[in-house]
Amino acid sequence: MATPVYIRLRQSIRVSSGHVIRVRDVAKVAGPSSYKQIIESMAIHNIEEKDKNIVVIDIHPLIELILKRFPHLELEIIGPNQCVVHVDKKLAKKPSLIIVSVIWVLLFIGAAMAIMNFHYDVSMEMVQQKLHFMLTGEKEEHPLWIQVPYSIGLGLGMILFFNHWFRKKFNEEPNPMEVEVFKYQEDLDHYVAINENKVEQDEDR
Template sequence: MATPVYIRMKQSFYVPPLSTVRLGQIAKITGPRRYMPNLNSLILHQVCPEDRNIVIIDGVSVIHEVIQKYPHLDVELIGPNQCVLHVEKQRKKPSLLIISAIWLLLFIGAAMAIMNFHFDVSMLEVQQKLHYMLTGEESEHPLWIQVPYSIGLGVGMILFFNHWFQKRFNEEPSPMEVEIFKYQEDLDHYVAINENKAENKHVDD
């Protein structure tokens, strides 16, 4: 009777260049304990320069490698059918000048967006009318409303993005992190589908 082994592959995994990819790195395995060390250390792929920055490890190839070594095992895949390997190449330290230029550009862009929004909704007139309703006096620049409003706008943005430089206020991901995660998930899914299309076309030819 075949011994069952269950494998759940990770959707994506980051590896350094020229590294050896083992099954235990890209998947969680459960089965008889005596097979776990060998299965975890089973070599699936050797990253080479021709791989560039993305490699697809298909579930069928994983099953093939396991059965080749242990034909008496009954391998079942749970979860994703592919694992997308991202080859992380050594990154250069970013230039302080470039970082400053990008920060300045984003700061000016954000400031222009906020000012244009306030102009469109006539925020100054609203604050002037609010000042008149509360005090009975007219003022062209009701600073006691404008200053706290400006401070609150900045604090609200910090709390919304859940970050102050490297400090995180709670364990919840920020909206930016969620969007980056969704983008990476869609990218991995797209790469996996295109890889399958290329393989099917190659088989048909």
């Protein structure tokens, strides 16, 4: 009777340039320890300059590699059939403080303009003036007792909504930005796995 070995590919991983990708990097292996250690140490692909920043490891070359060494094993594949490898290139130097500051200022101004244009579109100033008149019976062009707390509350609400204060998180729940980035990364990995399987393309040549 064939010995079963279970393999579950990771959806994506990150490695540094020049890294030798082994089975343990891209997959979880379950089975007899005598086979597991050898399988996990098998080299699959060596990251080179031609790989650029993304490599796709497909399950089929992995199966062939293992069966070539252990033809009597029964492999059970669980989960995805490709693992997307993101190659982190070594940066020559840290980003310039001036460039980071300029980008931060541009983002700050853009966000401020977006908030102000929204308030202008919904006539927020007029709404606050009417609210002041309803509560006090007096007309006031700048009801600061409403506008100031509203402005402070708007900032606090954004902090709570994004669940971040600089690098500090208030709880373990992901914020909306992290969810959107995760969905984008998931779609990107799915696209790359289908259209840019470089390892498999090299083997077909």
